[in-house]
Amino acid sequence: xxxxxxxxxxxxxxxxxxxxxxxxxxxxxxxxxxxxxxxxxxxxxxxxxxxxxxxxxxxxxxxxxxxxxxxxxxxxxxxxxxxxxxxxxxxxxxxxxxxxxxxxxxxxxxxxxxxxxxxxxxxxxxxxxxxxxxxxxxxxxxxxxxxxxxxxxxxxxxxxxxxxxxxxxxxxxxxxxxxxxxxxxxxxxxxxxxxxxxxxxxxxxxxxxxxxxxxxxxxxxxxxxxxxxxxxxxxxxxxxxxxxxxxxxxxxxxxxxxxxxxxxxxxxxxxxxxxxxxxxxxxxxxxxxxxxxxxxxxxxxxxxxxxxxxxxxxxxxxxxxxxxxxxxxxxxxxxxxxxxxxxxxxxxxxxxxxxxxxxxxxxxxxxxxxxxxxxxxxxxxxxxxxxxxxxxxxxxxxxxxxxxxxxxxxxxxxxxxxxxxxxxxxxxxxxxxxxxxxxxxxxxxxxxxxxxxxxxxxxxxxxxxxxxxxxxxxxxxxxxxxxxxxxxxxxxx
Amino acid sequence: xxxxxxxxxxxxxxxxxxxxxxxxxxxxxxxxxxxxxxxxxxxxxxxxxxxxxxxxxxxxxxxxxxxxxxxxxxxxxxxxxxxxxxxxxxxxxxxxxxxxxxxxxxxxxxxxxxxxxxxxxxxx
Numbered sequence: 001x002x003x004x005x006x007x008x009x010x011x012x013x014x015x016x017x018x019x020x021x022x023x024x025x026x027x028x029x030x031x032x033x034x035x036x037x038x039x040x041x042x043x044x045x046x047x048x049x050x051x052x053x054x055x056x057x058x059x060x061x062x063x064x065x066x067x068x069x070x071x072x073x074x075x076x077x078x079x080x081x082x083x084x085x086x087x088x089x090x091x092x093x094x095x096x097x098x099x100x101x102x103x104x105x106x107x108x109x110x111x112x113x114x115x116x117x118x119x120x121x122x123x124x125x126x127x128x129x130x131x132x133x134x135x136x137x138x139x140x141x142x143x144x145x146x147x148x149x150x151x152x153x154x155x156x157x158x159x160x161x162x163x164x165x166x167x168x169x170x171x172x173x174x175x176x177x178x179x180x181x182x183x184x185x186x187x188x189x190x191x192x193x194x195x196x197x198x199x200x201x202x203x204x205x206x207x208x209x210x211x212x213x214x215x216x217x218x219x220x221x222x223x224x225x226x227x228x229x230x231x232x233x234x235x236x237x238x239x240x241x242x243x244x245x246x247x248x249x250x251x252x253x254x255x256x257x258x259x260x261x262x263x264x265x266x267x268x269x270x271x272x273x274x275x276x277x278x279x280x281x282x283x284x285x286x287x288x289x290x291x292x293x294x295x296x297x298x299x300x301x302x303x304x305x306x307x308x309x310x311x312x313x314x315x316x317x318x319x320x321x322x323x324x325x326x327x328x329x330x331x332x333x334x335x336x337x338x339x340x341x342x343x344x345x346x347x348x349x350x351x352x353x354x355x356x357x358x359x360x361x362x363x364x365x366x367x368x369x370x371x372x373x374x375x376x377x378x379x380x381x382x383x384x385x386x387x388x389x390x391x392x393x394x395x396x397x398x399x400x401x402x403x404x405x406x407x408x409x410x411x412x413x414x415x416x417x418x419x420x421x422x423x424x425x426x427x428x429x430x431x432x433x434x435x436x437x438x439x440x441x442x443x444x445x446x447x448x449x450x451x452x453x454x455x456x457x458x459x460x461x462x463x464x465x466x467x468x469x470x471x472x473x474x475x476x477x478x479x480x481x482x483x484x485x486x487x488x489x490x491x492x493x
Numbered sequence: 494x495x496x497x498x499x500x501x502x503x504x505x506x507x508x509x510x511x512x513x514x515x516x517x518x519x520x521x522x523x524x525x526x527x528x529x530x531x532x533x534x535x536x537x538x539x540x541x542x543x544x545x546x547x548x549x550x551x552x553x554x555x556x557x558x559x560x561x562x563x564x565x566x567x568x569x570x571x572x573x574x575x576x577x578x579x580x581x582x583x584x585x586x587x588x589x590x591x592x593x594x595x596x597x598x599x600x601x602x603x604x605x606x607x608x609x610x611x612x613x614x615x616x617x
Binding site for chain 1: 514
């Protein structure tokens, strides 16, 4: 039966409550002990008071008899007899306050009864006018009896006082013991409660911390480990679920990675498969044009050149579509290497030079000769310039196209300016979107997929650069992008 | 002076035919291999003056073949033009690292290829 967190907490609180009850019970026990001892002390005091009362009674009896002997009047004698009654009452009371001294009390009673008898007799003698005999009896019998009574009661008082001292000492001992018992119980309870609290809270916090750490790792893409939580409670179940989630996420992650790899491989294969026939088409066409297979009549050269240009165009479109697929799949990677800006611009000029010459467009480049060696993906930057310069040539009927480079601080500014048809203000924002061209008539007149600018923008952004355009309809356009002179670290799209 | 020898390692027949036809009016002698393994064997046996190496080849890849050839004493210094399938995917850098003297992206212009060959190994 697994212990739930609920049960654990409940058990901990129950134990603490039990400890509190125990401490309370021990305290009550000690208090009742103290109370009992106080009662005993009160009883002893009452006992002593009763004994003293008896002594007092005896003495006053002797005194009043002596007075009666000197002044034998009726009211004195009455007082003496009344006192005898009072003494009898005091004696009766002793029976209740001093139950445990029966022997001595018996003696006291006997002696006192004798004393009463003697005193009564003395009173009768005085009443009968026999004062002399009364005095005789008083001296010979009442006096010694009173002495004995005083002795015995003194004994009783001493005993009671000794009992009282003993009781007080016992009370102090008991108080010390009780104090230690209460302190001991309280300290033990606090210790137990703290230990319990620590154990319980740690048994909850430790798994939570472990799972938190594991979740961080999973969030960082590490699906290789399970979190170990031995708890057999809700937290254990949570950890088991966490591990299941980890496995499931790991499985999905691996499947996605595999799918992505397959897509990437597929793209690479498609790219290769499309290029192979294109190589044959363009290669043989060029060989024919170059007269390898015999002289080519001038009127055949024109369609052959058209085949050549269309083939190259088709190739660029294929490359663009493949590039965009790569970007979409997040598979495009930069391959930074050292390069010379002059070489890059020169390659573009060489590739597009014949097209510019065909259209009679002045195609110029302006690169400062003292630029330092740059570090970036030169192939991709060439691609950007090819796209921009290709567009510029495409949309320019006459005038000039210029590629200019400038170094400002750590940034290279590449600028492609043309004297073409220009771009309307409302198109400037959207021109870098996919499949976007100025408008549909442009597509019909100039062709193209509208992917070049979108790819160029992505490549520039991967380099951590920025691209923008300034244009005036009918006057021309100027595309500018920045690339760090030295690329620190490649960035994903 | 003997005719200069060029070894072309390429599995596609049409691509080999382009180069074969291209060299028809030159004095270069062409050897052909259709996979990396054969390419290495012919290169070491014939010691050509120049090697054209396609990157994607059956059995042994062009990159691997170039590494082997650079280790072999007979071909350690032979100029090699690597023909990459896509210049933008980093193949050019990989080709250079494997020991290529120059590289050309497919589809290439036969005219450019011939210029490159003539620059590295002038016709006899």
